Amino acid sequence: MVEPIIRLENIHKAYGKDEILKGISLEIQEGEVVVIIGPSGTGKSTLLRCINQLTVPNKGDVWVDGVELTDPRVDINKARRHIGFVFQDFNLFNHLNALNNVSIGLKLVLGLTPEKAKEKALLELDRVGLKQKADLFPGQLSGGQKQRVAIARALAMDPRVMLFDEPTSALDPELIGEVLEVMQKLAREGMTMICVTHEMGFAREVASRIIFMEHGVVVEEGSPEHMFTRPQYDRTREFLGKISELYGKQK
Amino acid sequence: MQAYLIFLQTAIPELWAGTLITLQITLVALIAGFFIGFPAALARIYGGKTLSAISTTYTEIFRGTPVLVQLFIIYYGLPQFGITLSAFMAAYVAMGLNSGAYQAEYFRGAIQAISSGQMMAAQSLGMNKLKAITYIIVPQAFRLALPAWANEVVSMVKVTSIVYLTAVPDLMTKAKILSSKYFNPIETYLTAAVFYLIIIGILSIVLNYIEKVSRIPGLEMEGEAR
Numbered sequence: 001m002v003e004p005i006i007r008l009e010n011i012h013k014a015y016g017k018d019e020i021l022k023g024i025s026l027e028i029q030e031g032e033v034v035v036i037i038g039p040s041g042t043g044k045s046t047l048l049r050c051i052n053q054l055t056v057p058n059k060g061d062v063w064v065d066g067v068e069l070t071d072p073r074v075d076i077n078k079a080r081r082h083i084g085f086v087f088q089d090f091n092l093f094n095h096l097n098a099l100n101n102v103s104i105g106l107k108l109v110l111g112l113t114p115e116k117a118k119e120k121a122l123l124e125l126d127r128v129g130l131k132q133k134a135d136l137f138p139g140q141l142s143g144g145q146k147q148r149v150a151i152a153r154a155l156a157m158d159p160r161v162m163l164f165d166e167p168t169s170a171l172d173p174e175l176i177g178e179v180l181e182v183m184q185k186l187a188r189e190g191m192t193m194i195c196v197t198h199e200m201g202f203a204r205e206v207a208s209r210i211i212f213m214e215h216g217v218v219v220e221e222g223s224p225e226h227m228f229t230r231p232q233y234d235r236t237r238e239f240l241g242k243i244s245e246l247y248g249k250q251k
Numbered sequence: 252m253q254a255y256l257i258f259l260q261t262a263i264p265e266l267w268a269g270t271l272i273t274l275q276i277t278l279v280a281l282i283a284g285f286f287i288g289f290p291a292a293l294a295r296i297y298g299g300k301t302l303s304a305i306s307t308t309y310t311e312i313f314r315g316t317p318v319l320v321q322l323f324i325i326y327y328g329l330p331q332f333g334i335t336l337s338a339f340m341a342a343y344v345a346m347g348l349n350s351g352a353y354q355a356e357y358f359r360g361a362i363q364a365i366s367s368g369q370m371m372a373a374q375s376l377g378m379n380k381l382k383a384i385t386y387i388i389v390p391q392a393f394r395l396a397l398p399a400w401a402n403e404v405v406s407m408v409k410v411t412s413i414v415y416l417t418a419v420p421d422l423m424t425k426a427k428i429l430s431s432k433y434f435n436p437i438e439t440y441l442t443a444a445v446f447y448l449i450i451i452g453i454l455s456i457v458l459n460y461i462e463k464v465s466r467i468p469g470l471e472m473e474g475e476a477r
Contacts, residue, residue: 052375054371054374054375077374077377077378077379078377079377080374080375080376080377081376081377082377083375084375085372085375087368087371087372087375089368091366091368091369091371091372092372093369093372093373093387093391094369094391094467094470095390095391095394095467104376104386104387105376105377105378108378108382108386109376109377109378109382136468136469137467137468137469137470138469139467139468139469139470140468140469141469150372153372153376154375154376157376157377
């Protein structure tokens with residue numbers, strides 16, 4: 001078997017007495033699209049943040065691309081360069097226009113010249129269909145456009161993996177499609193992706209694997225086909241039934 | 252009226268000279284205050300326990316005592332320890348330290364008003380904390396702090412008038428001298444008041460302009476709600 005690009009081993013995270021993650025282990029192969037689902041408050045986002053160490057786990061190892069990020073000797077800033085992260089509430093830099101949001105990492109982190117950074121940033125904006133919005137500031141963009149700029153910002157760093165933390169949850173329903181489209185395109189291009197999302201249509205179509213999490217543990221995982229048609233656990237079936245009722249009808 | 256116009260002929264050059272001193276003290280105090288207050292704000296937020304405690308103690312002491320008391324301690328008190336400052340230097344030090352404490356609070360408030368998501372997004376790109384603070388947090392915080400900072404400028408112009416009590420020849424001192432000489436306090440002090448108003452009016456226009464040009468497009472609504 002090929003070395004997985006992401007390996008999580010027995011990840012524990014607690015805030016005070018509140019145990020969010022209770023020993024999660026996970027392996028993700030290059031090119032896989034993994035969708036994590038589960039009720040809110042079950043630690044899906046925390047798990048995602050543990051991968052790039054925005055949240056530092058109390059226990060357990062995180063390996064990305066052959067580097068152990070939980071090793072205190074590892075330069076985490078260097079490791080994060082190639083782990084793209086997309087936030088639920090976009091977190092675009094408000095004082096920079098779309099172009100500079102995408103190019104600032106190229107300049108400050110990767111050390112590209114301003115001209116090279118601009119060129120690459122425009123390319124990435126074009127990839128998400130927003131080249132013509134390069135001069136606009138986040139406050140002048142719609143939610144869907146903001147999220148696409150945020151994706152372009154992450155992609156510009158040439159990530160080995162992309163982590164999506166509920167990328168469409170803060171969007172009006174009519175804006176979700178444009179973001180999902182970009183994500184689908186990425187998946188088709190072979191990007192390794194982990195997405196926390198409630199978009200079951202996306203999960204069904206694009207996911208190579210769906211992971212159902214609840215109360216800080218993985219309840220069940222499997223192919224979309226397995227999860228949607230013959231899940232092993234009642235809890236999985238119940239949750240998927242509920243979520244399809246809520247979100248599935250829009251598709 | 253005739254008498255007042257004649258008085259103005261002597262008064263205006265005197266008050267103008269005083270105005271220059273007032274502006275000079277204000278400027279030095281604001282600049283010193285910035286270079287003390289901004290690092291103090293950073294120390295308080297990012298500095299860890301010790302630095303944060305030092306910064307907090309400093310701001311609480313200088314915001315918690317009258318600036319006149321501070322000036323007198325520095326000008327009249329320090330000579331007891333062999334540290335004698337000129338009236339000007341004492342004014343710079345007292346006003347600068349005082350302003351620094353206020354500016355620290357303004358900058359702290361502005362930095363803390365920036366959502367934590369901005370720092371996370373910067374770090375997720377691989378920026379270290381210093382770069383994230385320098386290029387992401389601070390440029391936004393400065394814009395947020397600008398209205399409060401403008402207030403500090405206006406307030407500082409007026410507060411400097413206490414240097415009259417240590418015989419620095421500022422606008423207030425000049426007015427006091429004129430009033431004693433010509434026995435016309437109402438004319439003198441009203442004229443001095445007009446001088447203060449004009450200074451502050453001009454500064455307000457400049458500061459408003461800076462606020463306007465530094466505004467982030469598309470964020471106007473949010474900015475105004477703050």
